[in-house]
Amino acid sequence: MTAYSVDVSWEQESSWWVAVVYASGREWATQARRLDGIRDAVVEVIELMTGERPSELSLRILGFEDAEDLRERRNRIEEETAQLATDTARIVRRARRAGLGLRDAGQLLGISHQRVQQLERA
Numbered sequence: 001m002t003a004y005s006v007d008v009s010w011e012q013e014s015s016w017w018v019a020v021v022y023a024s025g026r027e028w029a030t031q032a033r034r035l036d037g038i039r040d041a042v043v044e045v046i047e048l049m050t051g052e053r054p055s056e057l058s059l060r061i062l063g064f065e066d067a068e069d070l071r072e073r074r075n076r077i078e079e080e081t082a083q084l085a086t087d088t089a090r091i092v093r094r095a096r097r098a099g100l101g102l103r104d105a106g107q108l109l110g111i112s113h114q115r116v117q118q119l120e121r122a
Contacts, residue, residue, distance in 0.1 A: 003056035006042050008035075009063065019059070021046060035061075092119040 008019045011031075017038045021028045023046075030045040032038040039059065046054050061067060088109060095105040095116075102113035102120075109116070 002050070002052065002054060004042075004046060004054045004058070006057065006059045008038055008059050008061050019045075023050075089119045089122065092116050096120055 002023060005022045006019050007022070008017055011018050016031045016033060017035055018029060018031045019038050019042050021030070021042055026049075028045050028049050030038075030041040032041045039057065042057060042059070043054060046052070088111070091109060092105055095108060100108065102116045105116045106113040
């Protein structure tokens with residue numbers, strides 16, 4: 001199986017996504033109306049032209065290269081947020097077991113006493 005590199009661009013005049021597949025010194029093109037359909041279109045053209053399913057497919061969205069960085073940042077922030085929520089709940093339980101009141105626990109953690117109570121009940 002072969003790895004393929006694909007450049008994808010938005011054609012504003014036609015309102016189509018266009019993908020150009022590069023492999024072994026050859027180029028093939030395909031298109032799709034929506035971005036979520038371009039990967040399947042690329043796989044289809046590779047299978048038609050080579051008779052094999054690609055083992056690895058690298059799509060580069062031209063003109064929007066920073067979008068991938070943003071998506072990766074968002075994923076990291078979401079993971080960090082989930083970990084923060086878990087850690088906060090753990091410390092709330094420990095603070096309450098130690099006898100701290102809702103307001104003191106909230107002050108300690110930088111959250112409201114109402115939020116402490118919600119986390120304690122969860």
